[in-house]
Amino acid sequence: MNYGELFRALSPEAVLVAGALLVLGVDLALGRKKIAEARWNAAARTGILSIGLAACFTYAVGASGTAFDGALVLDSLTRATRFAVLILAGLSLALLPGTVRLRHPAEFVAIVLFATAGFTVMAAAQNLLVAFLALELASLSLYVLAGFDKSRPESAEAALKYFLFGGVSAAFLLFGFSLIYGLTGSIEIPAIARQIGHSPGSPLLVVALVMVLAAFGFKAAAAPFHLWAPDVYQGAPAPAAALIASASKVAGFTLFARLLWSGVGDATGQAPLWMLAVAILAGASLMLGNLVALAQRNLRRLLAYSAIAHAGVMLLGVITGGRFGPAALIYYTFTYGLATIGAFGVIAVVERAGRCDTLEDLAGLHRRSPLLAGCLAVFVLSLAGIPPLAGFFGKFLLFSQALRFGGLSGPAGGLAFLAIALSAVALYYYLLVLKQAYVAAPAAGCQDSIRVPAKPALALLLAAALLIALGVFPGSALGLAT
Amino acid sequence: MSLSPLQLCLLFSSALFCVGLFGALARSNTILVLLGIELMLNAANLNFIAFWRFGGAHAPASGVLFAIFSIAVAAAEAAVGLALVIAIYRHQKNIRLQDASRLKG
Numbered sequence: 135m136n137y138g139e140l141f142r143a144l145s146p147e148a149v150l151v152a153g154a155l156l157v158l159g160v161d162l163a164l165g166r167k168k169i170a171e172a173r174w175n176a177a178a179r180t181g182i183l184s185i186g187l188a189a190c191f192t193y194a195v196g197a198s199g200t201a202f203d204g205a206l207v208l209d210s211l212t213r214a215t216r217f218a219v220l221i222l223a224g225l226s227l228a229l230l231p232g233t234v235r236l237r238h239p240a241e242f243v244a245i246v247l248f249a250t251a252g253f254t255v256m257a258a259a260q261n262l263l264v265a266f267l268a269l270e271l272a273s274l275s276l277y278v279l280a281g282f283d284k285s286r287p288e289s290a291e292a293a294l295k296y297f298l299f300g301g302v303s304a305a306f307l308l309f310g311f312s313l314i315y316g317l318t319g320s321i322e323i324p325a326i327a328r329q330i331g332h333s334p335g336s337p338l339l340v341v342a343l344v345m346v347l348a349a350f351g352f353k354a355a356a357a358p359f360h361l362w363a364p365d366v367y368q369g370a371p372a373p374a375a376a377l378i379a380s381a382s383k384v385a386g387f388t389l390f391a392r393l394l395w396s397g398v399g400d401a402t403g404q405a406p407l408w409m410l411a412v413a414i415l416a417g418a419s420l421m422l423g424n425l426v427a428l429a430q431r432n433l434r435r436l437l438a439y440s441a442i443a444h445a446g447v448m449l450l451g452v453i454t455g456g457r458f459g460p461a462a463l464i465y466y467t468f469t470y471g472l473a474t475i476g477a478f479g480v481i482a483v484v485e486r487a488g489r490c491d492t493l494e495d496l497a498g499l500h501r502r503s504p505l506l507a508g509c510l511a512v513f514v515l516s517l518a519g520i521p522p523l524a525g526f527f528g529k530f531l532l533f534s535q536a537l538r539f540g541g542l543s544g545p546a547g548g549l550a551f552l553a554i555a556l557s558a559v560a561l562y563y564y565l566l567v568l569k570q571a572y573v574a575a576p577a578a579g580c581q582d583s584i585r586v587p588a589k590p591a592l593a594l595l596l597a598a599a600l601l602i603a604l605g606v607f608p609g610s611a612l613g614l615a616t
Numbered sequence: 617m618s619l620s621p622l623q624l625c626l627l628f629s630s631a632l633f634c635v636g637l638f639g640a641l642a643r644s645n646t647i648l649v650l651l652g653i654e655l656m657l658n659a660a661n662l663n664f665i666a667f668w669r670f671g672g673a674h675a676p677a678s679g680v681l682f683a684i685f686s687i688a689v690a691a692a693e694a695a696v697g698l699a700l701v702i703a704i705y706r707h708q709k710n711i712r713l714q715d716a717s718r719l720k721g
Contacts, residue, residue, distance in 0.1 A: 301650070315663075
């Protein structure tokens with residue numbers, strides 16, 4: 135056991151935790167006399183700095199095999215996930231100054247950094263204990279972030295619902311892990327996969343697998359474990375909702391895929407049972423997400439149901455990625471995260487100027503702020519999958535993989551057709567958002583233009599530019615992930 | 617029919633898990649829901665200990681280690697959960713889950 139090697143492997147996380155403590159310390163020492171705006175600026179700046187430093191360390195660590203007796207794996211998937219998570223967390227931190235009216239800026243930024251450290255460990259975990267601890271570090275931080283706005287009862291309610299669903303799913307995950315440990319005698323994922331490959335499948339292992347799938351279904355907001363998502367997206371402060379919707383999904387899907395692709399999922403021999411279960415989750419999420427989103431009048435709930443539908447497409451990527459490599463899945467989750475963070479960023483800025491609950495609150499946005507309306511158009515069209523934006527290319531990659539996977543008649547091909555058909559449905563509710571922003575006239579009483587603070591404006595422009603660049607030159611991002 | 621100690625432990629932990637799940641789903645008092653979640657986590661801990669003790673020659677102590685870490689996680693989870701219960705109590709002056717229904721649609 136080599137502790138120098140361990141420290142090198144975990145240097146991005148060490149930087150993130152040190153940054154969190156630094157943010158708290160600086161605010162404690164210097165923040166008392168400053169106004170809230172300056173404190174938010176200082177905290178966000180320190181947070182973004184430590185995230186940037188963590189990205190440098192991630193680059194330095196590279197893809198260098200395993201560390202700490204195989205508990206951590208540093209491969210190209212780890213590196214790509216870490217980069218994606220750090221970029222998404224940095225963008226949601228940049229949304230903070232000037233948009234939120236929360237007290238305690240340093241605490242918010244520090245908890246975001248702790249959650250990010252959890253995400254980056256999830257990206258590297260190859261051991262059930264490390265995976266569980268990282269997942270819980272991230273989840274507990276996200277519960278706190280969801281309930282951070284103490285002045286609004288909706289925020290507390292969202293956090294409580296998130297916590298109760300999350301707690302039950304954590305218990306399912308732990309129980310599933312304990313059965314896997316008991317049946318295979320190991321908590322290392324490769325050793326478990328080897329053991330399962332040798333011995334014939336046992337019914338207890340199927341129970342364990344179902345429990346683990348249920349827990350990950352919750353994490354990914356896949357139907358039928360999606361019930362928390364609309365409430366949390368609606369009640370949480372916008373930057374917290376952005377983080378919950380984006381970075382947590384990227385990290386969760388990497389961990390999930392690593393567990394299943396390693397062979398742990400092949401509990402029943404030739405026909406992998408997990409593929410069938412994941413296919414059912416994917417189909418249910420696609421149907422429910424897209425159809426219920428049609429009925430939504432609340433912008434945040436619409437984004438939540440669109441997130442459920444996107445989770446269905448990502449689960450399709452989990453099925454096919456084991457054979458074709460993780461690049462397409464990572465590309466899709468990352469570009470989805472960018473678009474969602476952007477959408478929540480627009481919501482945060484509009485909320486600062488007034489209300490932003492229903493779709494009608496966006497009415498006449500292009501007259502009130504052309505910048506916001508332009509960015510919103512990029513984000514929403516990318517979510518809908520319109521070329522040349524990155525969302526289109528992500529969908530194209532995943533669907534073509536699914537069609538190559540088992541031909542047209544296989545379950546993956548069928549799901550791909552379902553997803554393509556439902557994309558047309560999705561286009562309708564995405565265009566409803568843009569119709570309000572571009573066609574409808576501003577409501578009486580809120581016609582004055584919206585001032586966009588500098589840092590959030592920069593974050594929105596960066597996210598939109600990334601979506602366009604990744605859509606036009608997808609090869610560069612895919613090269614990083616393979 | 618006689619059961620081995622491992623089977624007895626597994627039966628007991630499964631029962632504990634089901635009791636906890638029932639509590640988490642059926643109770644309307646938030647604290648009792650938290651207790652239910654705690655029971656489910658402890659059922660899993662019991663599994664780890666039982667598999668480590670009775671499950672043959674395994675890697676040294678990884679089951680016990682897992683249990684110790686998950687106890688610590690459960691403590692952190694209880695802390696966050698109780699803080700959220702207090703946050704909801706401040707707004708609605710009770711902790712009934714039925715009353716926490718502002719968000720819907």
